[in-house]
Amino acid sequence: MRIVVVAEHDGTAVRGASLSALAFAQSVAAAAGGDVTWLVLGHQVDSVAQDAARFAPVLVVDSPALENPIAEPFARVISTVVKERGFELVAAASSTFAKDIVPRAAAQLGGAMASDVVRHELVDGRLQLDTPRYAGAVTATVVLQGSPQIVTVRGSAYAAAQPSGETHGVERLELDSAVFNCRGSYEGLKSKQNARPDVTEARVVVSGGRAFKNAEDFEQHVGGLADALGGAAGSSRALVDAGIAPNELQVGQTGKIIAPEVYIALGISGAVQHLAGMKNSRTIVAVNSDPEAPIFDVADYGLVGDVYKITPELIEKLESHAVGLSR
Amino acid sequence: MKILVPTKRVPDTDQKITATADGSGVASDHLPFVVNPFDAIALEEGVRIVEKLGDDSEVIAVGIGEADYVHQLRTALAMGATRAICVECDQPLDPWNVARLLKEIVLREQPDLVLMGKQAVDDDANQTGQFLAALLDWPQATFASRIELLAGEIRVDRETDHGIETLRLPLPAVVTTDLRLNEPRYASMAGIMKAKKKPLDVIPVAELGIALEPRVEVLRYHSSETVRRGERLRSVDELVERLRQDVGAQA
CATH class of the missing domain: 3.40.50.620 (HUPs)
Known part of the structure; x- marks a missing residue:
């Protein structure tokens, strides 16, 4: 062939x-x-x-x-x-x-x-x-x-x-x-600058969901944990729709479909459309305040609690334990 | 301005979908059908454009499928479509044949713009709009998150992996819609009442004179299952420990 x-x-x-x-x-x-x-x-x-x-x-x-x-x-x-x-x-x-x-x-x-x-x-x-x-x-x-x-x-x-x-x-x-021949014309590309790797290329992806109230919190927690692990930051559709995270971070049926070695879902409930984008990841970690959230059904490791409390503690302990992945 | 909106009916996305036991299909008997969400966005955009123009512009909703497809087309009419066309066809169709049938409808109706969803949430193929644009030899803009009408042209913002790209195209053109283009309205009671009186033409597929050419043969379906450890942790320390073992060991 x-x-x-x-x-x-x-x-x-x-x-x-x-x-x-x-x-x-x-x-x-x-x-x-x-x-x-x-x-x-x-x-x-x-x-x-x-x-x-x-x-x-x-x-x-x-x-x-x-x-x-x-x-x-x-x-x-x-x-x-x-x-x-x-x-x-x-x-x-x-x-x-x-x-x-x-x-x-x-x-x-x-x-x-x-x-x-x-x-x-x-x-x-x-x-x-x-x-x-x-x-x-x-x-x-x-x-x-x-x-x-x-x-x-x-x-x-x-x-x-x-x-x-x-x-x-x-x-x-x-x-x-x-x-x-081309009848259309190209007027440009607007992208939010992102120093982190793309979600489709990273070995570790940390994604944030509805639990995050604004862009600063998203950057501090999701971005911070991604940086601590040398990974990419991703997001659920809810945060993209709310303007809290840029479009290109969206993981899901209608966003990017990825399978990193480790996927960490922070405050993501786990709608089927989101699961479609990440469920083939090798290891899935979920942190969510709702113990019944469907994300726990696809997680290898689940931790119930407030992401605003858990994430800073996790970042601090990871950094002191030097757990990380090369990019 | 004449806008054609092809639609597909799909099982409600909130339902759990599984393959049938023999793998011959998807267990769909119990599933409610809806207009494909991306097509609803295309329809909403078409209706908004026509409402803004305020002239004799029209939005034509098209569906291809079995006779009861008219239910979803009535919904489209209730949402604001001017009229609807149902191409009656009881055979399963792949994107190639859908595009070929839609081309015939486009040649009959001569719209200025075809607006349709970027993908249907059943087969997730993301092909039909691009196929139709190629068959018509029209310019295309896929994954639209903003559409601006200019004189004889449109400007479209497209959602790509690398950010928002902007294209300007002459009309006629095919545009496929992404999620963030708009929030489709619900059909109002007044809209539903009005829809009953709007024209809905039913065309038997044979009338279009297209011999179907299957391109995708489905051998079998199976439900996707992945086994997960499902371990519930009690503390951040345990999570750090797991990440160190599982993650650190892979580095």
């Missing part, structure tokens, strides 16, 4: 979630036979291509039209390259970038797409894919009809691919200018 992986990047290097998508692709190629190639899209992305080449051969489409992530040209470039090169499987990370552009490309390629793949198996030559449904309450095992098959892959379900130890080739593609 000829497989291409869309490489998401930050302008310098490939993002971790794409390395998980690459690991999925390599595993499929190992089982089915075939090869895996990166597709790097952007403008002035030589360093990204070099980074990607540590893992697998690279195709690069470099154009000023790809400077900002707009679905129309990105999708057309992907579908054009897939058709020209005869790729049979297209994989990408389950990020907002890929969820925007990859389905659009998939429709240009016949519509055989599965989102958020968490497991795969080759059975009688057919690729069976597990995809979560109903906020993860149910998993459907599906087979896609038609070729190419297009998938997004959950980063939390596949360990990142490792460099292969050699430097692979980088091939630059020249495409017809019509492929880059």
Whole structure:
């Protein structure tokens, strides 16, 4: 099977979630036979291509039209390259970038797409894919009809691919200018600066919920504990809706779906939509004043009490015990 | 201005969902159905735009499914949709075929804007809006948290992993809605009474002239279960101890 992986990047290097998508692709190629190639899209992305080449051969489409992530040209470039090169499987990370552009490309390629793949198996030559449904309450095992098959892959379900130890080739593609047509324009990105790691990349995630009354308290307790453990700060939807935490911290069905080594839920009741975003974490710790809170049903360790009292004590004792994880 | 809002009916998200014992489907007989929450947000946005314009603009709610789908479309009408279209289809549809059917409705209705939820909370696919935009070759903006109407264009704030991104698109376009775009209203009693008189066209799927092409074959469903230790601790000291053993040991 000829497989291409869309490489998401930050302008310098490939993002971790794409390395998980690459690991999925390599595993499929190992089982089915075939090869895996990166597709790097952007403008002035030589360093990204070099980074990607540590893992697998690279195709690069470099154009000023790809400077900002707009679905129309990105999708057309992907579908054009897939058709020209005869790729049979297209994989990408389950990020907002890929969820925007990859389905659009998939429709240009016949519509055989599965989102958020968490497991795969080759059975009688057919690729069976597990995809979560109903906020993860149910998993459907599906087979896609038609070729190419297009998938997004959950980063939390596949360990990142490792460099292969050699430097692979980088091939630059020249495409017809019509492929880059774009009717929309990009007006910018507003992000709250965050010195901590992203929740999708951290080994430890500390999340806060409704118990926190304002942004200062959230920063002091959730941010403080995250810093004490060298982890990321996350949040439930309630705090994002209340303007207490920024959108990009939201963990849940409609936010980010993560599976860190340790997830610490502070003052989060545990609505099914939140559980969908974190329940595959390796160890789950819950602190909540309500002993009946559903978060305790999915927790390995539960502590009943007021987060405003428990968190400062926890931070202080962790720091004096030097419990921490490297990032 | 004409706004088309495709909707999906889904089991109420507050219900516990499990696979059937034989894995052939989801145990849904006992479940109440609602308009997909993201589609309700799209509908609300469409109604707000039309209310603000105050002209002869209209919001058309569309549903594809079995005959009793009309209940959810009546809800959409009660929330303020001008009229509704029910495409009657008793076969299960994947996003590809939903998008192909919606394309036919769009070609008939010629809306300026298609507004729909970013995902349905049953299959969580997050594909149909993007598929439809591609099939129509229209510009798209997904995950909208703010929509501003300009002359012949829209400005959309999008929620991404890295912050809020702003796009400007010419119309017609497809926009998919995220949670924070608005808070959908409840249908008022007056709205429910009015809805009974609003037009609701039922179109048999065959009339659209689209041969269905399945793309996703579901082999089986299973309920997701993870076993947890569920240990209740009594003090912060115990928690520090567990974190030191479990967490520190992994470092």
